[in-house]
Amino acid sequence: MLPDMGLLDGKVVIVTGAGRGIGRGEALECAAQGAAVVVAEFDPATGKTVADEIAAAGGRAVAVAGDVADAEVANGLVETAVREFGRLDALVNNAGILRDKTLAKMTDEDWDAVVRVHLRGHFLPTRAAVQHWKAEGKPGHVVHTASTSGLLGNFGQSNYGAAKAGIAAFSTIVAMEGARGGITSNAIAPTALTAMTLDLMPQEYKDQRDAALERGEFDFFAPENVAPLVAFLCSDASAHISGKVFGVQGDSIEIFQPFTSVAEVTNGGKRWDPEDIGGRIDELWTASGIQAGAENMMARMRYKILG
């Protein structure tokens, strides 16, 4: 049953890729917080199941089947929100896919499919929502789904990481452009065990997790753990927060430092001679602690997968 008072009472939220995994958790949480939800999902069966689940719990939801990287589908999501529920307050861009390969083995299709679903699949619904809010003179909230693969880099995911870093940049710019109209835009980099990530996790981690669950301990990697932050970012309680990138998993919410310059060498007011750079560039590593060679940036993550 739904609580009497929620963070999103009377609001309308679109969640893309909401048929399973993290998106399903976000749709259910937004509904539990009082929102009517447009469940946007490529797979008609799972999308309908989630909408039915929300209705069975006393909430309001409508499922829209289709590819969110298709302009007609993306524009239709906003139209559906307004037609079915009379308004739109927030958009959660979550739909995504993987096609992991090292670069030398990556096909054009592997690249295009991932970039299309993530970047175009974020751009089109966001443009439709922002156009709607600007036309109505109303504020709104957008939550985008980036990834540590994009923020830090991850072996075998040059297509996915490039798209996810692009999403973080896209979100920051949407935030700047939306500030005057009260439109917020934030990105999350979640971690959860879902159909997308189950095969990537080593068996020993899965065994540890099963053992923890048997002991009745908190399921750190449950996809539903991502949803509370997203529901908050969809609400007016977060109206002062925009252009930020949050890490979110388990009971943890992190803030990522934006890309920023941390050290500099200068050449006394003259253009550099390439031959001189080799003798000076080490000053950058010394001053910053950054390594010269390729680094496993995932090692910089604050939490470690299952200890």
Ligand SMILES: NC(=O)c1ccc[n+]([C@@H]2O[C@H](COP(=O)([O-])OP(=O)(O)OC[C@H]3O[C@@H](n4cnc5c(N)ncnc54)[C@H](O)[C@@H]3O)[C@@H](O)[C@H]2O)c1
């Ligand atoms: N699970 C993680 O640890 C993790 C980590 C970082 C980022 N993410 C991101 O979180 C998001 C959700 O991932 P998940 O783990 O829940 O994956 P998932 O595969 O369980 O769910 C993704 C959902 O999106 C849908 N979808 C895919 N392409 C679509 C499209 N073009 N149009 C509409 N729906 C589409 C799928 O049908 C599926 O229901 C993705 O953007 C993913 O890249 C996940």
